Amino acid sequence: DQQVKQNSPSLSVQEGRISILNCDYTNSMFDYFLWYKKYPAEGPTFLISISSIKDKNEDGRFTVFLNKSAKHLSLHIVPSQPGDSAVYFCAASYTGNQFYFGTGTSLTVIP
Amino acid sequence: SQTIHQWPATLVQPVGSPLSLECTVEGTSNPNLYWYRQAAGRGLQLLFYSVGIGQISSEVPQNLSASRPQDRQFILSSKKLLLSDSGFYLCAYGQSNYGYTFGSGTRLTVV
Numbered sequence: 001d002q003q004v005k006q007n008s009p010s011l012s013v014q015e016g017r018i019s020i021l022n023c024d025y026t027n028s029m030f031d032y033f034l035w036y037k038k039y040p041a042e043g044p045t046f047l048i049s050i051s052s053i054k055d056k057n058e059d060g061r062f063t064v065f066l067n068k069s070a071k072h073l074s075l076h077i078v079p080s081q082p083g084d085s086a087v088y089f090c091a092a093s094y095t096g097n098q099f100y101f102g103t104g105t106s107l108t109v110i111p
Numbered sequence: 112s113q114t115i116h117q118w119p120a121t122l123v124q125p126v127g128s129p130l131s132l133e134c135t136v137e138g139t140s141n142p143n144l145y146w147y148r149q150a151a152g153r154g155l156q157l158l159f160y161s162v163g164i165g166q167i168s169s170e171v172p173q174n175l176s177a178s179r180p181q182d183r184q185f186i187l188s189s190k191k192l193l194l195s196d197s198g199f200y201l202c203a204y205g206q207s208n209y210g211y212t213f214g215s216g217t218r219l220t221v222v
Contacts, residue, residue, distance in 0.1 A: 006154070034210040043117075043201050043213030044155070089155060091210060099210055101147075103154035 003027050004092050006102035014110050019077040021105050023090035026071065030092040034099070035064060035075045038087045047088070048075070080109045113138035117202045117214030124221055130175075130189040132217050134202030137183065143205035144185040146177055148198045149216075155201070161185060197221045 005024045013019045021035075031052040036044035050057040050064045050073065057064050063076045077084055087106045091099040117134045124130060136142050146158040157170045159177035167177050174193050178186045185202060197220050203211040 036210070036213075041120075041199075041216065041218060043203075043216050044211075045213070046210055049210065093210070098157075098160065098205075101155040101157075 002103070003030075004090060004100045004102040006088075006090060006105050008105050009103070010106040010108070012108045012110060013080045015082060016079045019075075019080045019084065019107055019109070021075040021077075021088050021090075021107065023073045023075075023102050024071060025073075025092050025100075027092070027094065027100075028071065029094040030100075032093045033064070033066060033073050034091045034093075035062075036089045036091060036101075037084075038089065038104070044089055077107075080107075082109045082111050085109045113204075113212065115202060115204055115212055115214045117217060119217060120215065121218045122220070124192050124219065126194055126221055127191045130187070130192050130196070130219070132187040132200055132202075132219075134185040134187075134214055135183055136185075136204050139183070139204065141182060144179065145203040145205065145211065146185065146187050147201040147203060147213075149201060150198050159187070192221045194221050 003026050034049045035047040037047045038044040048059050048062050048064050050066050055066050066073045085108050087104045089104045090102045093099045114137045143162050145160045147155045149155055159169055161167050161179045164179055175189050200217045202214040205211055
C-alpha cells in the first residue's frame with residue numbers, strides 16, 4: 001500500500017523557469033514531510049522539510065507547500081538550474097522516525 | 112560529525128551466490144538503521160530496519176536478511192541471490208528532525 005505517491009515519474013523544465021514537483025499522501029496522521037534529491041549512483045540527500053503546523057517553508061530557491069486538507073505537498077524550485085536535474089523523493093512520517101517515501105520524480109532542467 | 116559508510120559501491124554476482132553488504136555509522140550511538148532498495152517505478156522500498164543490536168524488523172518478504180551485530184553496523188545478506196535481487200541498495204540512519212541520512216549506495220547486478 002503506497003501511502004505516499006508521486007504521480008509524475010518525470011518532469012522537464014527550461015532553465016530559469018519554475019519547477020513544481022507534486023506529492024500526495026493518504027495517511028492523515030503524517031505530521032512531518034521531507035524532500036530528498038538523488039543523483040544517479042548516489043544516496044539521496046535531504047533538501048527541505050515541513051511540519052504539519054506550517055503550510056509553507058522556504059529555503060533559498062526551494063519552497064515546500066503543504067495542503068493538509070488535500071493531503072498534498074509540492075516542491076517549487078525557482079529559478080530552475082541544470083544542476084537541479086535529479087530524482088526528487090518526497091517522504092512522510094508520523095512517528096518521527098520511520099519515513100514513507102514516494103516513487104520519485106525525475107526532473108530534467110534544459111539549458 | 113556523523114557519517115555513514117556503505118560498501119561496496121558496485122557488485123556483480125551470479126545467480127545462486129551469497130551476498131553481504133555492510134553499512135557502518137560513525138559519530139552517533141544507538142542509531143535507528145535502515146536498508147532500502149531503489150527499483151524503477153517503485154521508489155525507495157524499505158527492506159529492514161533496526162532499533163538496536165540484534166533487533167531486526169522486516170517490511171517485506173524476500174530473499175534477503177539483515178543483521179546488526181554491533182551498535183553501528185548493519186549488514187544485508189542473502190544465501191542465494193536471485194535475478195530479481197538486482198537493484199540499488201541504500202543504508203540509512205534516522206534523525207528525527209531531518210529524516211534520514213543515506214549512504215552512497217550499492218549497485219547490485221545479479222547475472
